[in-house]
Amino acid sequence: MFVELDLQSEEPIYMQLADQLIEGIASGQLRPGEPLPSVRSLAADLGINLHTVNKAYNVLKQEGFLEVHRKKGVIIQPGAMPAITESFLAKLDHQVQVLAAEASVRGMSESAFVERCLRAYRHVRNNMSGGTTE
Amino acid sequence: MFVELDLQSEEPIYMQLADQLIEGIASGQLRPGEPLPSVRSLAADLGINLHTVNKAYNVLKQEGFLEVHRKKGVIIQPGAMPAITESFLAKLDHQVQVLAAEASVRGMSESAFVERCLRAYRHVRNNMSGGTTE
Amino acid sequence: MFVELDLQSEEPIYMQLADQLIEGIASGQLRPGEPLPSVRSLAADLGINLHTVNKAYNVLKQEGFLEVHRKKGVIIQPGAMPAITESFLAKLDHQVQVLAAEASVRGMSESAFVERCLRAYRHVRNNMSGGTTE
Amino acid sequence: MFVELDLQSEEPIYMQLADQLIEGIASGQLRPGEPLPSVRSLAADLGINLHTVNKAYNVLKQEGFLEVHRKKGVIIQPGAMPAITESFLAKLDHQVQVLAAEASVRGMSESAFVERCLRAYRHVRNNMSGGTTE
DNA sequence: GTGGTCTAGACCACC
DNA sequence: GTGGTCTAGACCACT
Numbered sequence: 001m002f003v004e005l006d007l008q009s010e011e012p013i014y015m016q017l018a019d020q021l022i023e024g025i026a027s028g029q030l031r032p033g034e035p036l037p038s039v040r041s042l043a044a045d046l047g048i049n050l051h052t053v054n055k056a057y058n059v060l061k062q063e064g065f066l067e068v069h070r071k072k073g074v075i076i077q078p079g080a081m082p083a084i085t086e087s088f089l090a091k092l093d094h095q096v097q098v099l100a101a102e103a104s105v106r107g108m109s110e111s112a113f114v115e116r117c118l119r120a121y122r123h124v125r126n127n128m129s130g131g132t133t134e
Numbered sequence: 135m136f137v138e139l140d141l142q143s144e145e146p147i148y149m150q151l152a153d154q155l156i157e158g159i160a161s162g163q164l165r166p167g168e169p170l171p172s173v174r175s176l177a178a179d180l181g182i183n184l185h186t187v188n189k190a191y192n193v194l195k196q197e198g199f200l201e202v203h204r205k206k207g208v209i210i211q212p213g214a215m216p217a218i219t220e221s222f223l224a225k226l227d228h229q230v231q232v233l234a235a236e237a238s239v240r241g242m243s244e245s246a247f248v249e250r251c252l253r254a255y256r257h258v259r260n261n262m263s264g265g266t267t268e
Numbered sequence: 269m270f271v272e273l274d275l276q277s278e279e280p281i282y283m284q285l286a287d288q289l290i291e292g293i294a295s296g297q298l299r300p301g302e303p304l305p306s307v308r309s310l311a312a313d314l315g316i317n318l319h320t321v322n323k324a325y326n327v328l329k330q331e332g333f334l335e336v337h338r339k340k341g342v343i344i345q346p347g348a349m350p351a352i353t354e355s356f357l358a359k360l361d362h363q364v365q366v367l368a369a370e371a372s373v374r375g376m377s378e379s380a381f382v383e384r385c386l387r388a389y390r391h392v393r394n395n396m397s398g399g400t401t402e
Numbered sequence: 403m404f405v406e407l408d409l410q411s412e413e414p415i416y417m418q419l420a421d422q423l424i425e426g427i428a429s430g431q432l433r434p435g436e437p438l439p440s441v442r443s444l445a446a447d448l449g450i451n452l453h454t455v456n457k458a459y460n461v462l463k464q465e466g467f468l469e470v471h472r473k474k475g476v477i478i479q480p481g482a483m484p485a486i487t488e489s490f491l492a493k494l495d496h497q498v499q500v501l502a503a504e505a506s507v508r509g510m511s512e513s514a515f516v517e518r519c520l521r522a523y524r525h526v527r528n529n530m531s532g533g534t535t536e
Numbered sequence: 537g538t539g540g541t542c543t544a545g546a547c548c549a550c551c
Numbered sequence: 552g553t554g555g556t557c558t559a560g561a562c563c564a565c566t
Contacts, residue, residue, distance in 0.1 A: 007338045010540090012565060019232045026235040048339075049566050065239070084240045092233055096254040098153045099226055101160040103255070105199070106218045110255050117251035120230040121237070121244050144564090146541060172553060183543050188554080196330070204409045205450075205551070207553060278549090280556060287500045294503040306538060317558050322539080333507070339566070341538060352508045360501055364522040366421045367494055369428040371523070373467070374486045378523050385519035388495060389502040389512050412555090414550060451551050 002029060005046060013048055017056035022065060025076060026124045033078035036066070135171065135179055136163060147182060151190035156199060159210060160258045167212035170200070270297060273314060281316060285324035290333060293344060294392045301346035304334070404431060407448060415450055419458035424467060427478060428526045435480035438468070 003020045005013055024030040036057070037045065043053045057074055060066040064082040068074050096117075103113045137154045139147055158164040170176070173191060177184040191208055194200040198216040202208050216222075230251075237247050271288045273281055292298040304310070307325065311318040325342055328334040332350040336342050350356075364385075371381050405422045407415055426432040438459070439447065445455045459476055462468040466484040470476050498519075505515045 008335050009338075013338055014565080019235070022239055023231070023235040026238040052566065055565085081239050081241065084237075084242055088236070088240060092237060092250060093254060095229065095233060096251050097157070097258055099229060100251070100255040101153070101157040101258040102222070103218075103226060104160040104258055105156055105215050106222060107215065108218055110252070110259075113255050114248055114252050116226060117230050117234070118244070118248050120227060121234040121247050124231055124235040124238055125244075148541080174553080184554095185544090186542065189541085191554095201410050202554070204411075204415055204554095282556080287503070290507055291499070291503040294506040308538080318539095319559090320557065323556085325539095336539070338538095349507050349509065352505075352510055356504070356508060360505060360518065361522060363497065363501060364519050365425070365526055367497060368519070368523040369421070369425040369526040370490070371486075371494060372428040372526055373424055373483050374490060375483065376486055378520070378527075381523050382516055382520050384494060385498050385502070386512070386516050388498040389506065389515050392499055392503040392506055416550080454551065457550090 003046060005048065014052050014055040014059065017046075017053065018059045021056070021060060023124055025065065025081075027126065030076050032076050032081075034076045035072055036074040036076065038073055135176065137180060139180060139182070141182075148186050148189040148193065151180075151187065152193045155190065155194060157258055159199065159215075161260065164210050166210050166215075168210045169206055170208040170210065172207055271314060273316070275316075282320050282323040282327065285314075285321065286327045289324065289328060291392055293333065293349070295394065298344050300344050300349075302344045303340055304342045304344065306341055405448060407450070416454050416457040416461065419448075419455065420461045423458065423462060425526055427467065427483075429528065432478050434478050434483075436478045437474060438476040438478065440475055 002024065003017060005016050007013065009016065021030065021036075030036075036042070039050055039053045039057065043050045046053070057066060057068070061068055061074075065077055066074055067077055100113060103116075108116075136158065137151060139150050141147065143150065155164065155170075164170075170191070171179065173184045173187045177187045180187070191200060191202075195202055195208075199211055200208055201211055234247060242250075270292065271285060273284050275281065277284065289298065289304075298304075304325070305313065307318045307321045311321045314321070325334060325336075329336055329342075333345055334342055335345055368381060376384075404426065405419060407418050409415065411418065423432065423438075432438075438444070441452055441455045441459065445452045448455070459468060459470070463470055463476075467479055468476055469479055502515060505518075510518075
């Protein structure tokens with residue numbers, strides 16, 4: 001698994017995990033319908049608590065990125081991914097605004113900031129083209 | 135004071151306050167050298183505890199956005215604002231990347247995402263009356 | 269715990285605590301990676317409030333002497349200790365200078381003063397059991 | 403006057419002032435029996451409160467570095483300076499020890515630390531040689 | 537049980 | 552009146 005956790009970050013571990021799974025989906029490393037490791041094995045793999053993995057999976061299930069099947073276990077949403085909701089836009093705008101404000105105060109120009117955002121977007125889609133595409 | 139807090143949010147109040155003060159600086163509503171309300175008065179104004187305000191002020195002092203002047207109380211950094219540090223760039227890149235991943239998965243195009251970032255940057259500089267337009 | 273506080277001192281309790289923890293690291297009584305007592309237990313142990321302990325821990329975390337690990341709680345920085353920064357040298361020089369001035373005026377010779385500093389340095393490394401003797 | 407205050411330091415202004423006056427004595431810039439500026443004029447000169455200057459003078463009078471005469475005003479102790487008291491030694495040792503501990507942890511060698519202390523001592527006596535050396 | 541956050545109320549040093 | 556410090560007691564998220 002490509003997940004890397006920072007155990008001393010102030011960001012909760014389950015959120016780090018959820019975020020990285022989304023990044024995995026965005027980059028194509030995780031494909032729709034693909035099964036995810038069981039809670040137990042992923043927890044062991046990452047050296048964290050069962051509950052933590054469980055919580056991450058639940059967050060993603062809640063938002064529609066995952067499905068939990070009795071038999072297949074947890075799989076990436078095989079159908080359509082969640083759409084752009086109002087609440088997502090609100091979160092996005094708010095968080096970008098906070099970052100933009102600090103960037104601006106620190107003297108980062110508009111173009112430098114936007115360039116940075118563009119690169120971030122491309123970066124998450126980066127691994128898409130050339131992975132083993134399993 | 136233009137600050138608006140969401141006491142129900144999961145984001146700590148002191149962080150909301152700190153963020154909004156930075157936005158205030160970015161927009162020119164708060165100018166370098168300008169005094170901030172005392173912890174007590176701002177706390178009373180916002181209906182929160184003075185320690186919460188204090189913590190917000192301290193976070194910003196720590197990063198160099200504010201100064202605590204023996205005489206004048208708390209003021210906006212009168213000299214040069216903090217520069218673009220490595221750690222800021224790391225935080226910026228990481229957070230934007232997380233947002234970009236989710237945006238991408240939800241079907242937001244690169245141009246739509248970047249456009250959104252651009253608008254956020256402009257928005258924080260929007261209310262600028264006549265500050266350092268750079 | 270070897271910490272001894274003077275609750276009457278004009279030096280803040282949390283600073284006394286932070287200083288003594290650094291002395292503990294310097295002397296090898298606290299080793300890198302070693303866990304520290306929880307804020308609650310240490311507070312109870314020392315008969316002070318948990319917030320006071322918390323503040324001491326935070327000061328040291330801020331400067332890189334401690335890490336707050338999601339799993340293990342608070343631990344002594346397991347990797348490299350903070351280096352000699354410009355700001356530390358400034359603090360060191362300034363404080364030593366103030367002490368040297370008073371010592372000089374009170375008639376303490378250069379050699380006596382330096383001897384005293386040497387002994388202080390050796391004293392903090394005194395109790396070292398077998399740490400990095402360098 | 404050679405005094406330089408840092409109004410945003412956490413060290414009280416009156417202590418900064420007192421310390422610098424002692425440094426002035428140590429360096430010979432202020433000589434025994436020499437008159438100091440009146441509270442009023444020094445306060446005006448430094449742009450600080452009367453009370454602040456007063457407090458600094460009182461601290462120094464208390465410890466025997468100054469004398470206050472009805473007629474001559476405030477003068478540097480014309481007779482023997484205060485001696486090396488037990489309490490001074492205790493303060494000196496304690497403070498140096500705290501600094502030594504941090505220096506040690508940050509990787510400063512014994513010789514580097516002692517060298518630094520030596521230089522500080524010489525620095526405060528530096529301006530002596532060139533004075534009128536009464 | 538851990539640290540993080542928030543509140544309430546208090547005292548103190550400084551200016 | 553200002554910020555700094557300390558206490559007491561509480562809730563919460565995370566593991």
